[in-house]
Amino acid sequence: MHNQVPRSDVLAHVGTNLRHLRKEAGLSQEALAAASGISRRMIVNLESGHANISLGSLDRLAEALDTTFLKLVSNPERESRRLEDVMWRGKSALSQATLLGAAPARQDTQLWIWSLDVGEHYKADPDPEGWHEMIFVLEGTLQLDFDTETQIVQANDFTIYSSAQNYSYTNAGNCVLRFLRSVSS
Known part of the structure; x- marks a missing residue:
């Protein structure tokens, strides 16, 4: 399906941000999988930068982590007013x-x-x-x-x-x- 995030720096940000936000929330990969409805295998692959994921699934992960889509996908070193x-x-x-x-x-x-x-x-x-x-x-x-x-x-x-x-x-x-x-x- 082509409703996927492309392989790019965005996935590197997702992997790093996901791992950081998951640990900050005190969740294991299994607990995040249960809370989001996203498989543990997908979470492992995302955190290692080896998976594509739909925009809707990124929303579900953000919601399970009680954060925003933006915090999950953004380069933490870049101002959110101009992401591009x-x-x-x-x-x-x-x-x-x-x-x-x-x-x-x-x-x-x-x-x-x-x-x-x-x-x-x-x-x-x-x-x-x-x-x-x-x-x-x-x-x-x-x-x-x-x-x-x-x-x-x-x-x-x-x-x-x-x-x-x-x-x-x-x-x-x-x-x-x-x-x-x-x-x-």
Whole structure:
């Protein structure tokens, strides 16, 4: 599945941060696996930098550690207002999601820039209750599919919705789709 974090420095940060946060919380790998629903083997591989994991699974690990997604994935030496880390890659080199930065909120507020090549698709895991997304399409046509409806968002238009539900992004046009995505809790 291509809803995975790419191999990059981000995974090195995840491994180091995960190990530090897990130990700080006084949890064994087994206890974290039980609390998050992520296998112990995946946690071992993440901590050693030898695994890819979905963005939704990273959210579950952060929640189990009583921390934020941002603290789990960020370079601890870099200011969170300007991160600029690629967090997802699609099948095409033109499809990726970059976490631009974040600001403090109840939990997190994140700013992303996404691009999806023609025909590319991203299926998201639902966020916890209270999370929302705001999307502004820069170029192309975004198709948002929810369980009960589909929204089409054209260039220079936006949408706001609860991300505490099943949803997916699809490039419904015939050129590269680019959009800004703000996530807040």
